[in-house]
Amino acid sequence: MADVYLWAGAKRLIEDESPLNISGKTVGELLQNLVVKYPNLKNIVREGVSCSVDDKLVFNSSTETVFENSEVYIFERISGG
Amino acid sequence: MKKVHVSTTINGTLKEFLCDTRETLLDALRDHMLLTGTKEGCGTGDCGSCSVIFDGDVICSCLTLAAEAEGRNIETIEGMAEGGELHVLQKKFLEHAALQCGICTPGILMASKALLKKNNNPSEEEARFWLAGNLCRCTGYDKIINAVLDAAREIREESDGV
Amino acid sequence: MAFDNVSAKSFKVVGTRPERPDGIEKVTGQARFGADAYLPGMLHGAILRSPHAHAKILSIDISALENDKSVKAVVTRNDFECNLTGEDWNILENIMAGEKALYDGHAIAAVACSSLLEAKDALKKIIVQYEILPHVTDVEEAMKENAPVIREGSARSSVPKGMHPNIVGYHESGHGDVEAGFKEADLILEENFRTEAAHQGYIEPHACLATMMPDGKGEVWCCTQGHFNVAKVCAKLLGSDASQIRVTASEIGGGFGGKTAVFIEPVALALSKKATHPVKIVMSRNEIFRATGPTSSTSMHVKIGMKKNGKITAAEGTFKLQGGAFPGSPMAESAMCAFAPYELDNVRSVGWDVMCNRPKQAAYRAPGSPMAAFAVESIIDEFCKRLKLDPIEVRLINAVTEGSKSSYGPKFQRIGLVETLEAAKSHPHYAAPIERGVGRGISCGFWFNFGGETCVSLALSEDGTASLSVGTPDIGGSRASMSQIVSEELNIPYEKVRATVADTATLGYNEISHGSRVTFATGLATIKAAQDMKKKLCLRAAKVWGLDEEAVYWEEGYVKPAGPNAGDHEPLSIADIAKTMGRTGGPIVGHYEASPEGAGVSFATHIVDAKVDKETGFTSIERYTVIQDAGKAIHPSYVEGQFQGGAAQGIGWALNEEYIYDKKGILQNAGFLDYRIPVASDLPKIDTEIIEVPNPGHPYGVRGVGETSICPPLAAIANAVSSSAGIRMKQLPMSPPKILEAMDDNNG
Numbered sequence: 003m004a005d006v007y008l009w010a011g012a013k014r015l016i017e018d019e020s021p022l023n024i025s026g027k028t029v030g031e032l033l034q035n036l037v038v039k040y041p042n043l044k045n046i047v048r049e050g051v052s053c054s055v056d057d058k059l060v061f062n063s064s065t066e067t068v069f070e071n072s073e074v075y076i077f078e079r080i081s082g083g
Numbered sequence: 084m085k086k087v088h089v090s091t092t093i094n095g096t097l098k099e100f101l102c103d104t105r106e107t108l109l110d111a112l113r114d115h116m117l118l119t120g121t122k123e124g125c126g127t128g129d130c131g132s133c134s135v136i137f138d139g140d141v142i143c144s145c146l147t148l149a150a151e152a153e154g155r156n157i158e159t160i161e162g163m164a165e166g167g168e169l170h171v172l173q174k175k176f177l178e179h180a181a182l183q184c185g186i187c188t189p190g191i192l193m194a195s196k197a198l199l200k201k202n203n204n205p206s207e208e209e210a211r212f213w214l215a216g217n218l219c220r221c222t223g224y225d226k227i228i229n230a231v232l233d234a235a236r237e238i239r240e241e242s243d244g245v
Numbered sequence: 246m247a248f249d250n251v252s253a254k255s256f257k258v259v260g261t262r263p264e265r266p267d268g269i270e271k272v273t274g275q276a277r278f279g280a281d282a283y284l285p286g287m288l289h290g291a292i293l294r295s296p297h298a299h300a301k302i303l304s305i306d307i308s309a310l311e312n313d314k315s316v317k318a319v320v321t322r323n324d325f326e327c328n329l330t331g332e333d334w335n336i337l338e339n340i341m342a343g344e345k346a347l348y349d350g351h352a353i354a355a356v357a358c359s360s361l362l363e364a365k366d367a368l369k370k371i372i373v374q375y376e377i378l379p380h381v382t383d384v385e386e387a388m389k390e391n392a393p394v395i396r397e398g399s400a401r402s403s404v405p406k407g408m409h410p411n412i413v414g415y416h417e418s419g420h421g422d423v424e425a426g427f428k429e430a431d432l433i434l435e436e437n438f439r440t441e442a443a444h445q446g447y448i449e450p451h452a453c454l455a456t457m458m459p460d461g462k463g464e465v466w467c468c469t470q471g472h473f474n475v476a477k478v479c480a481k482l483l484g485s486d487a488s489q490i491r492v493t494a495s496e497i498g499g500g501f502g503g504k505t506a507v508f509i510e511p512v513a514l515a516l517s518k519k520a521t522h523p524v525k526i527v528m529s530r531n532e533i534f535r536a537t538g539p540t541s542s543t544s545m546h547v548k549i550g551m552k553k554n555g556k557i558t559a560a561e562g563t564f565k566l567q568g569g570a571f572p573g574s575p576m577a578e579s580a581m582c583a584f585a586p587y588e589l590d591n592v593r594s595v596g597w598d599v600m601c602n603r604p605k606q607a608a609y610r611a612p613g614s615p616m617a618a619f620a621v622e623s624i625i626d627e628f629c630k631r632l633k634l635d636p637i638e639v640r641l642i643n644a645v646t647e648g649s650k651s652s653y654g655p656k657f658q659r660i661g662l663v664e665t666l667e668a669a670k671s672h673p674h675y676a677a678p679i680e681r682g683v684g685r686g687i688s689c690g691f692w693f694n695f696g697g698e699t700c701v702s703l704a705l706s707e708d709g710t711a712s713l714s715v716g717t718p719d720i721g722g723s724r725a726s727m728s729q730i731v732s733e734e735l736n737i738p739y740e741k742v743r744a745t746v747a748d749t750a751t752l753g754y755n756e757i758s759h760g761s762r763v764t765f766a767t768g769l770a771t772i773k774a775a776q777d778m779k780k781k782l783c784l785r786a787a788k789v790w791g792l793d794e795e796a797v798y799w800e801e802g803y804v805k806p807a808g809p810n811a812g813d814h815e816p817l818s819i820a821d822i823a824k825t826m827g828r829t830g831g832p833i834v835g836h837y838e839a840s841p842e843g844a845g846v847s848f849a850t851h852i853v854d855a856k857v858d859k860e861t862g863f864t865s866i867e868r869y870t871v872i873q874d875a876g877k878a879i880h881p882s883y884v885e886g887q888f889q890g891g892a893a894q895g896i897g898w899a900l901n902e903e904y905i906y907d908k909k910g911i912l913q914n915a916g917f918l919d920y921r922i923p924v925a926s927d928l929p930k931i932d933t934e935i936i937e938v939p940n941p942g943h944p945y946g947v948r949g950v951g952e953t954s955i956c957p958p959l960a961a962i963a964n965a966v967s968s969s970a971g972i973r974m975k976q977l978p979m980s981p982p983k984i985l986e987a988m989d990d991n992n993g
């Protein structure tokens with residue numbers, strides 16, 4: 003189970019305190035499981051999120067590997083110029 | 084609408100074209116003669132991308148009517164390199180990486196050529212003021228000014244050498 | 246071969262300054278930009294635009310054009326797909342109005358004629374009936390209860406219930422206990438800041454030449470930062486398939502983020518489809534200002550608490566950004582970048598995305614970050630003044646390093662902020678005495694940088710040279726740096742590599758050239774494609790020699806037999822293998838396709854000296870120094886160019902550039918005369934120093950460099966101006982009237 007931290011704006015939509023324990027071998031799986039556990043986050047995840055896995059920023063790739071003890075931060079999808 | 088017949092010298096060659104009286108020299112160069120090296124950045128005389136040399140002076144071809152070219156002598160970027168040899172300004176622009184996107188480059192080269200013809204030893208300030216009518220959004224001008232001053236130095240050395 | 250690790254590699258070609266491969270075309274006028282394409286039978290398109298900021302479109306009467314022989318096609322919204330949703334719908338709504346005109350300059354209809362003059366005449370004959378609606382162009386006004394509603398139902402799910410419909414996005418991030426942090430502070434400062442919208446101001450207008458057949462097959466030539474995206478968007482808006490629309494990227498005359506958006510290509514295709522002729526559209530400068538994407542304007546509030554020794558105890562910021570008449574302003578980026586340079590125990594950042602009757606904002610170099618830095622770094626500067634602390638020391642005390650927790654969540658990997666600050670401290674500029682009347686300003690800046698979908702192909706020619714096809718338009722010399730990489734990897738001369746930006750039918754999807762991603766992502770892909778080719782060369786040599794793959798190795802441009810077979814065969818050069826490849830197994834091509842992550846964030850520190858003339862309010866920039874971490878500079882000249890260009894744009898944004906709307910919501914300065922960008926005589930030399938702290942996510946250590954350079958200037962200049970003028974400037978641009986006004990207020 004990875005330790006998942008949400009950005010404050012999203013945290014307000016769920017009752018639980020971070021970190022959340024979510025399983026998943028990849029970022030994609032983890033996000034899926036997150037939404038299953040917290041249906042309130044569905045729209046926010048659908049509208050686009052980026053994240054970091056053990057301090058590596060992952061903007062797009064849903065296949066990025068997540069490990070058993072990974073620390074995952076999720077924040078709003080951002081883009082550049 | 085009746086078109087006007089214009090004959091003019093462009094880069095040393097006599098050219099003829101027909102144009103609408105509302106068309107600019109820039110339109111005629113680009114659309115009638117396919118000399119697309121001269122660029123349009125604004126069409127209102129504010130950016131200098133359309134700079135050409137018109138009877139020895141730098142002008143904005145977007146502010147000049149095509150019909151005014153009658154009997155004149157026009158130099159564009161396409162005439163700058165001669166006999167397969169780049170002009171020293173062109174060489175220096177490449178050497179100093181004085182272009183990023185390169186859209187302002189033809190206009191800046193034409194304006195610089197006119198500057199060095201009038202003054203082959205400009206100070207940095209003179210070069211900056213001379214080129215103040217030519218906008219470049221990419222470079223911050225630093226490398227452009229370096230290239231122009233370096234070209235001036237080479238031109239002086241060459242003429243001293245003779 | 247340990248290809249994948251960052252090593253303190255010594256380079257032969259990377260890090261040198263060869264002339265760019267596209268240079269001669271560009272200095273001789275041969276390079277073909279967006280507007281430089283012509284086709285037989287080509288028509289010219291022109292677009293009718295709304296003269297109102299907000300109006301209902303009651304009717305569009307084109308009957309006067311029906312008998313006009315010069316008019317070959319007319320299109321309105323009805324000529325585009327009607328079942329779009331989400332961002333596709335937003336793009337369509339932006340490039341051709343539906344029920345309402347949402348801003349001054351919003352496209353209403355378009356025509357195609359044999360000449361541009363005819364097309365412009367034809368536009369005058371279209372009669373549009375509008376019902377003018379109340380409008381709003383100011384971000385604070387747009388959030389008020391009685392503000393005119395731009396569109397119901399646009400809010401993202403993050404927006405708390407019960408807000409005004411113009412408020413379409415909410416962001417909040419941070420950690421710790423801000424209130425407790427403020428209690429520990431010796432001094433707390435808070436302030437409101439405002440910035441106006443600025444335009445990227447690329448000198449080349451948006452231009453395209455498009456052909457579309459009645460069966461939906463299309464060809465587009467255009468200047469864009471992302472031609473694959475153009476194909477995708479055009480297909481969606483016209484009900485075709487992305488694969489049926491082949492887009493070729495022309496040379497691009499500047500983008501800076503502004504050419505990531507699509508404006509005219511679908512319109513040209515729609516006109517072409519109706520006229521069955523190619524159609525060219527070139528935007529005028531007036532149209533560019535009114536109807537492409539400038540930055541957001543902002544209203545911000547920042548509060549920071551500090552100990553006497555300079556340590557920040559808590560920081561809090563609210564960033565309200567209007568993004569035009571559509572959702573999507575980079576407010577989350579503002580909120581996340583604002584405090585990124587500092588290690589904070591207690592931090593809270595809030596962002597609001599607000600709609601106004603203005604054009605849809607587009608990215609502009611590090612979208613959102615420069616404005617936030619302006620607010621935060623101004624306050625830090627004020628602390629230095631009040632607590633009599635050195636501005637670089639204060640930043641060093643608080644600076645993030647590897648392992649620091651970022652204000653937006655994760656910890657930083659290896660970064661170079663401290664290195665830029667140390668370099669600033671020992672730079673001659675910082676040591677130079679400050680002349681009377683001059684103010685010196687410092688600021689740091691931060692940007693994320695991106696990777697994204699990337700695909701390249703590297704083909705070996707029979708003569709041993711290599712052609713590289715990339716799918717990312719070259720916006721700042723990337724063909725040069727990519728050629729350097731191939732040269733480095735394959736040990737062939739730089740001149741023997743030819744890099745081309747391939748069209749959308751030739752390569753797999755490539756994300757837009759944005760987010761400073763090209764040198765990182767396309768560079769990474771190029772390294773991998775070269776490695777793929779080396780592997781294939783080894784295989785081929787092994788085959789020729791009748792050896793196993795493991796029995797050969799690559800060294801300095803040659804395949805050599807290894808171990809027990811060493812010496813049995815003469816090493817084969819690339820050229821040797823290339824010569825016979827047709828007979829030994831066929832062409833040799835290296836590929837790579839992926840969506841690399843790990844772009845590596847970057848930091849910069851700028852130093853600027855400015856002098857305000859107290860009579861006229863005019864500011865002159867006396868000296869400017871940019872220090873930025875590039876990870877590894879592939880072609881230092883173009884890295885310096887990015888540093889200088891970003892600084893120059895920042896100077897314009899700080900001092901002069903702004904969107905000015907009148908009471909009716911009409912843009913007052915839609916031209917380079919009144920929207921004044923810096924000219925050569927406005928600027929001093931811009932000194933640069935490249936710092937190289939390798940990015941662990943890239944084999945050479947490359948970080949993106951194109952965007953961070955615009956993050957510090959607004960603040961650095963504001964700090965210098967505030968020192969020189971003796972008052973804190975809280976609003977951009979600091980144009981002469983604004984400075985005089987601020988000085989008056991201060992005296993009054």
Ligand code: FES
Nearest residue numbers: 124126128131145
């Ligand atoms: S196009 Fe002539 S000055 Fe800009």
Ligand code: FES
Nearest residue numbers: 183184219220221
């Ligand atoms: S190099 Fe792009 S405008 Fe000058």
